[in-house]
Amino acid sequence: MIGRWLSRLRARREQRIVERRTISDALWLETLASLPFVARRSEADLAELRRLSSLFLDEKEFSGAGGLEVTDAIALRIAVQACLPVLHLGLPLYRGFVGIVVHPDEVVAPREVVDDDGVVHQYDEVLSGEAMGGGPLMLSWTDVRDAGESADWAYNVVIHEFAHVIDMADGEADGVPPLANLAERRHWEAVADEAFQSFCHWVDEGRDTTLDPYGASGIDEFFAVAVEAFFVAPDGMRAEHAQLYALFAEYFRQDPAAQPG
Ligand SMILES: [Zn+2]
Numbered sequence: 001m002i003g004r005w006l007s008r009l010r011a012r013r014e015q016r017i018v019e020r021r022t023i024s025d026a027l028w029l030e031t032l033a034s035l036p037f038v039a040r041r042s043e044a045d046l047a048e049l050r051r052l053s054s055l056f057l058d059e060k061e062f063s064g065a066g067g068l069e070v071t072d073a074i075a076l077r078i079a080v081q082a083c084l085p086v087l088h089l090g091l092p093l094y095r096g097f098v099g100i101v102v103h104p105d106e107v108v109a110p111r112e113v114v115d116d117d118g119v120v121h122q123y124d125e126v127l128s129g130e131a132m133g134g135g136p137l138m139l140s141w142t143d144v145r146d147a148g149e150s151a152d153w154a155y156n157v158v159i160h161e162f163a164h165v166i167d168m169a170d171g172e173a174d175g176v177p178p179l180a181n182l183a184e185r186r187h188w189e190a191v192a193d194e195a196f197q198s199f200c201h202w203v204d205e206g207r208d209t210t211l212d213p214y215g216a217s218g219i220d221e222f223f224a225v226a227v228e229a230f231f232v233a234p235d236g237m238r239a240e241h242a243q244l245y246a247l248f249a250e251y252f253r254q255d256p257a258a259q260p261g
Contacts, residue, residue, distance in 0.1 A: 014055060021054040023076060031076050037151045037232045037256075038080060045087060052083040055091055061099050068104045068141060077144055078102070081158035084231055085166065088253035093169050093178070094162070097135020105142045129157040131164035133173070147232075154210050154225075154233035163227035167220060175223035177251065188247065195244040196222045210236030231256055 028050060032039040041049070056079045062070040078100065086093050107127045114120050128143040143150070143157040150156065170178040175192055179185050196219055202209050203216040210233055215225035229237035230248045234257035238245040249255045 014051075017058045018051055018054045021058050023050060023054060027073060027076060030073065031080055034077065034145075034148050035080065036148055038084060048087060049080060049083055052087065052091065053079040056083050056094070059091065059094075059098070063099065063101050065101050065103045066105075068102055070102050074102060074141060074144070077147075078139065078158055081144075081147060081156065082162045085159060085162060085227065085252060093166050096133070096165065096169060097137060099136030101136050101138045102141050102144075103138065104140075106140045107138065129161040131161040131168070133168050133171075137161055137165065151232035153212075154229040154236060155212065156228045156232045159231050160224045160228045163224040164220070166227075167223055173220040175219035191243050191247045192219065192223065195226070195241045199241075210240050 032046070038046075038049070053076060057075055060079075062075050062078075064070045082094070083091075107130075108124045109127055109130075110122065111125045112120055112122050127138065128140040130138040139157060139161065147156050147158065164173065166177045167173055167175060170176070175196075176185060176188050179188060199209065199211060199222060200216045203213045211222075211229050212225040215222040226237065226241065226244060227248065230245065230252075234245070234255075238257050245257070
Protein backbone atom coordinates (compact mmCIF):
# COMPACT_ATOMS: atom_id res chain seq x y z
CA MET A 1 0.00 0.00 0.00
CA ILE A 2 2.67 2.49 1.11
CA GLY A 3 4.79 1.51 -1.88
CA ARG A 4 2.00 2.23 -4.32
CA TRP A 5 1.21 5.53 -2.62
CA LEU A 6 4.88 6.57 -2.78
CA SER A 7 5.24 5.71 -6.44
CA ARG A 8 2.06 7.69 -7.26
CA LEU A 9 3.46 10.62 -5.30
CA ARG A 10 6.75 10.39 -7.20
CA ALA A 11 4.98 10.17 -10.57
CA ARG A 12 3.00 13.33 -9.72
CA ARG A 13 6.14 15.17 -8.60
CA GLU A 14 8.00 14.15 -11.77
CA GLN A 15 5.06 15.21 -13.93
CA ARG A 16 5.14 18.69 -12.36
CA ILE A 17 8.89 18.98 -13.05
CA VAL A 18 8.48 17.84 -16.67
CA GLU A 19 5.77 20.47 -17.17
CA ARG A 20 7.96 23.17 -15.63
CA ARG A 21 11.02 22.05 -17.60
CA THR A 22 9.31 21.60 -20.96
CA ILE A 23 11.69 21.13 -23.88
CA SER A 24 10.41 22.97 -26.97
CA ASP A 25 9.74 20.90 -30.10
CA ALA A 26 12.19 23.04 -32.09
CA LEU A 27 15.06 22.49 -29.65
CA TRP A 28 14.25 18.78 -29.27
CA LEU A 29 14.27 18.16 -33.03
CA GLU A 30 17.44 20.21 -33.50
CA THR A 31 19.15 18.15 -30.80
CA LEU A 32 18.02 14.82 -32.30
CA ALA A 33 19.23 15.92 -35.75
CA SER A 34 22.74 16.35 -34.31
CA LEU A 35 22.73 12.87 -32.72
CA PRO A 36 21.88 10.19 -35.32
CA PHE A 37 22.52 7.33 -32.88
CA VAL A 38 19.73 8.79 -30.71
CA ALA A 39 17.40 9.86 -33.54
CA ARG A 40 17.10 6.27 -34.82
CA ARG A 41 15.49 5.10 -31.55
CA SER A 42 11.80 4.13 -31.40
CA GLU A 43 9.08 6.72 -30.67
CA ALA A 44 8.58 5.21 -27.21
CA ASP A 45 12.30 5.45 -26.39
CA LEU A 46 12.45 9.05 -27.60
CA ALA A 47 9.41 10.06 -25.53
CA GLU A 48 10.98 8.55 -22.39
CA LEU A 49 14.34 10.14 -23.24
CA ARG A 50 12.68 13.56 -23.53
CA ARG A 51 10.91 13.07 -20.17
CA LEU A 52 14.14 11.94 -18.44
CA SER A 53 16.06 14.85 -20.00
CA SER A 54 13.65 17.33 -18.36
CA LEU A 55 14.17 15.64 -14.99
CA PHE A 56 17.95 15.57 -15.55
CA LEU A 57 18.03 19.30 -16.40
CA ASP A 58 16.07 20.00 -13.23
CA GLU A 59 18.41 17.93 -11.02
CA LYS A 60 21.80 18.98 -12.35
CA GLU A 61 23.58 22.33 -12.21
CA PHE A 62 25.49 23.40 -15.29
CA SER A 63 28.28 25.94 -15.30
CA GLY A 64 30.50 27.20 -18.08
CA ALA A 65 34.27 27.60 -17.73
CA GLY A 66 36.76 29.53 -19.86
CA GLY A 67 34.14 32.06 -20.98
CA LEU A 68 31.67 29.46 -22.25
CA GLU A 69 28.00 30.24 -21.70
CA VAL A 70 25.93 27.07 -21.23
CA THR A 71 22.88 27.68 -23.42
CA ASP A 72 19.70 25.56 -23.32
CA ALA A 73 20.91 23.85 -26.50
CA ILE A 74 24.25 22.88 -24.90
CA ALA A 75 22.60 21.63 -21.70
CA LEU A 76 20.05 19.57 -23.64
CA ARG A 77 22.72 18.06 -25.91
CA ILE A 78 24.49 16.82 -22.77
CA ALA A 79 21.28 15.74 -20.98
CA VAL A 80 20.01 13.59 -23.87
CA GLN A 81 23.29 11.67 -24.19
CA ALA A 82 23.66 11.29 -20.42
CA CYS A 83 20.12 9.89 -20.14
CA LEU A 84 20.53 7.35 -22.95
CA PRO A 85 22.34 4.71 -20.82
CA VAL A 86 19.80 5.04 -17.98
CA LEU A 87 16.77 5.16 -20.29
CA HIS A 88 15.28 2.09 -18.58
CA LEU A 89 17.15 2.34 -15.27
CA GLY A 90 16.20 5.87 -14.24
CA LEU A 91 18.18 8.78 -12.82
CA PRO A 92 18.96 7.43 -9.31
CA LEU A 93 22.29 6.09 -10.68
CA TYR A 94 23.33 9.74 -11.18
CA ARG A 95 22.37 10.86 -7.69
CA GLY A 96 25.97 11.03 -6.46
CA PHE A 97 26.75 14.43 -7.97
CA VAL A 98 25.06 17.64 -9.09
CA GLY A 99 27.55 19.89 -10.91
CA ILE A 100 28.50 19.67 -14.59
CA VAL A 101 31.28 22.01 -15.73
CA VAL A 102 31.51 22.62 -19.47
CA HIS A 103 34.77 23.88 -20.94
CA PRO A 104 35.01 25.29 -24.49
CA ASP A 105 37.58 22.65 -25.46
CA GLU A 106 39.90 20.00 -24.02
CA VAL A 107 41.62 20.83 -20.74
CA VAL A 108 45.30 20.31 -19.97
CA ALA A 109 45.77 18.94 -16.46
CA PRO A 110 49.24 18.81 -14.87
CA ARG A 111 49.93 15.33 -13.44
CA GLU A 112 52.66 13.82 -11.31
CA VAL A 113 53.70 10.21 -10.86
CA VAL A 114 56.42 8.74 -8.67
CA ASP A 115 58.23 5.74 -10.20
CA ASP A 116 59.66 2.72 -8.37
CA ASP A 117 62.95 4.55 -7.75
CA GLY A 118 61.14 7.44 -6.09
CA VAL A 119 61.74 9.79 -9.03
CA VAL A 120 58.89 12.26 -9.63
CA HIS A 121 57.73 12.59 -13.24
CA GLN A 122 55.60 15.54 -14.26
CA TYR A 123 53.49 15.50 -17.40
CA ASP A 124 50.39 17.08 -18.89
CA GLU A 125 47.26 15.06 -19.49
CA VAL A 126 44.78 16.31 -22.10
CA LEU A 127 41.20 15.71 -20.95
CA SER A 128 37.99 15.85 -22.97
CA GLY A 129 36.04 14.96 -19.86
CA GLU A 130 36.46 13.78 -16.31
CA ALA A 131 34.19 12.14 -13.74
CA MET A 132 35.17 12.09 -10.08
CA GLY A 133 33.45 10.35 -7.19
CA GLY A 134 30.98 12.91 -5.78
CA GLY A 135 31.44 15.17 -8.82
CA PRO A 136 31.57 17.64 -10.43
CA LEU A 137 31.71 16.17 -13.90
CA MET A 138 33.79 17.98 -16.53
CA LEU A 139 33.14 17.97 -20.30
CA SER A 140 34.69 19.63 -23.35
CA TRP A 141 31.98 21.28 -25.46
CA THR A 142 33.96 20.70 -28.70
CA ASP A 143 33.88 16.95 -28.03
CA VAL A 144 30.20 17.00 -27.00
CA ARG A 145 29.27 19.02 -30.11
CA ASP A 146 30.98 16.57 -32.49
CA ALA A 147 29.29 13.48 -31.00
CA GLY A 148 27.25 12.82 -34.16
CA GLU A 149 30.36 12.41 -36.33
CA SER A 150 32.58 10.81 -33.70
CA ALA A 151 30.04 7.99 -33.27
CA ASP A 152 31.62 6.58 -36.47
CA TRP A 153 34.72 5.73 -34.45
CA ALA A 154 32.78 4.72 -31.32
CA TYR A 155 33.76 7.89 -29.48
CA ASN A 156 31.34 9.68 -27.16
CA VAL A 157 32.65 11.76 -24.27
CA VAL A 158 29.29 12.22 -22.48
CA ILE A 159 28.45 8.50 -22.41
CA HIS A 160 32.07 7.70 -21.46
CA GLU A 161 32.00 9.98 -18.39
CA PHE A 162 28.51 8.89 -17.33
CA ALA A 163 29.62 5.26 -17.65
CA HIS A 164 32.25 6.13 -15.01
CA VAL A 165 29.47 7.62 -12.86
CA ILE A 166 27.45 4.38 -13.18
CA ASP A 167 30.58 2.32 -12.40
CA MET A 168 31.25 4.44 -9.27
CA ALA A 169 27.61 4.42 -8.10
CA ASP A 170 28.45 1.47 -5.79
CA GLY A 171 31.48 3.32 -4.43
CA GLU A 172 34.25 1.76 -6.52
CA ALA A 173 35.69 2.45 -9.98
CA ASP A 174 36.18 -1.23 -10.82
CA GLY A 175 34.28 -1.62 -14.09
CA VAL A 176 31.31 -3.21 -12.31
CA PRO A 177 28.06 -1.21 -11.99
CA PRO A 178 25.76 -1.62 -8.96
CA LEU A 179 24.32 -5.15 -9.09
CA ALA A 180 21.67 -6.99 -7.08
CA ASN A 181 23.85 -9.69 -5.52
CA LEU A 182 27.23 -11.41 -5.35
CA ALA A 183 26.34 -14.03 -7.97
CA GLU A 184 25.56 -11.30 -10.52
CA ARG A 185 28.80 -9.59 -9.62
CA ARG A 186 30.86 -12.78 -10.12
CA HIS A 187 29.18 -13.35 -13.48
CA TRP A 188 29.87 -9.75 -14.54
CA GLU A 189 33.53 -9.97 -13.53
CA ALA A 190 34.00 -13.25 -15.43
CA VAL A 191 32.51 -11.91 -18.69
CA ALA A 192 34.18 -8.49 -18.43
CA ASP A 193 37.62 -9.92 -17.52
CA GLU A 194 37.60 -12.28 -20.48
CA ALA A 195 36.63 -9.45 -22.86
CA PHE A 196 39.28 -7.20 -21.31
CA GLN A 197 42.04 -9.82 -21.72
CA SER A 198 41.15 -10.37 -25.40
CA PHE A 199 41.01 -6.63 -25.97
CA CYS A 200 44.43 -5.98 -24.38
CA HIS A 201 45.86 -8.74 -26.54
CA TRP A 202 44.40 -7.19 -29.73
CA VAL A 203 45.74 -3.75 -28.74
CA ASP A 204 49.21 -5.25 -28.12
CA GLU A 205 49.07 -6.79 -31.60
CA GLY A 206 48.22 -3.39 -33.06
CA ARG A 207 44.91 -4.66 -34.35
CA ASP A 208 42.21 -2.17 -35.39
CA THR A 209 39.42 -2.36 -32.80
CA THR A 210 35.99 -0.73 -32.55
CA LEU A 211 36.72 0.11 -28.92
CA ASP A 212 39.20 2.91 -28.22
CA PRO A 213 42.64 1.36 -27.41
CA TYR A 214 42.65 3.67 -24.37
CA GLY A 215 40.38 1.03 -22.82
CA ALA A 216 43.45 -1.19 -22.36
CA SER A 217 44.73 1.16 -19.61
CA GLY A 218 42.54 -0.49 -16.95
CA ILE A 219 39.30 -2.38 -16.31
CA ASP A 220 37.50 0.89 -15.36
CA GLU A 221 38.46 2.57 -18.65
CA PHE A 222 37.61 -0.63 -20.54
CA PHE A 223 34.10 -0.48 -19.05
CA ALA A 224 33.73 3.19 -20.07
CA VAL A 225 34.89 2.73 -23.70
CA ALA A 226 32.83 -0.46 -24.06
CA VAL A 227 29.67 1.34 -22.84
CA GLU A 228 30.43 4.21 -25.24
CA ALA A 229 30.71 1.78 -28.16
CA PHE A 230 27.60 -0.18 -27.02
CA PHE A 231 25.46 2.95 -27.42
CA VAL A 232 26.98 4.70 -30.46
CA ALA A 233 28.58 1.87 -32.51
CA PRO A 234 26.65 -1.22 -31.31
CA ASP A 235 27.20 -3.40 -34.40
CA GLY A 236 30.99 -3.16 -34.16
CA MET A 237 30.96 -3.64 -30.40
CA ARG A 238 28.75 -6.75 -30.67
CA ALA A 239 30.94 -8.23 -33.41
CA GLU A 240 34.05 -7.95 -31.22
CA HIS A 241 32.57 -8.68 -27.79
CA ALA A 242 29.38 -10.73 -28.22
CA GLN A 243 29.18 -11.90 -24.59
CA LEU A 244 29.89 -8.46 -23.15
CA TYR A 245 27.32 -7.00 -25.53
CA ALA A 246 24.70 -9.45 -24.24
CA LEU A 247 25.63 -8.63 -20.62
CA PHE A 248 25.24 -4.89 -21.30
CA ALA A 249 21.93 -5.42 -23.16
CA GLU A 250 20.57 -7.24 -20.11
CA TYR A 251 21.90 -4.71 -17.62
CA PHE A 252 20.84 -1.54 -19.49
CA ARG A 253 17.58 -3.24 -20.66
CA GLN A 254 18.29 -2.04 -24.20
CA ASP A 255 19.55 -3.56 -27.44
CA PRO A 256 20.96 -0.63 -29.46
CA ALA A 257 22.05 -2.87 -32.39
CA ALA A 258 18.44 -3.98 -32.87
CA GLN A 259 17.17 -0.43 -33.49
CA PRO A 260 15.69 0.23 -36.93
CA GLY A 261 17.74 2.34 -39.36
ZN1 LIG B 1 37.65 7.43 -18.68
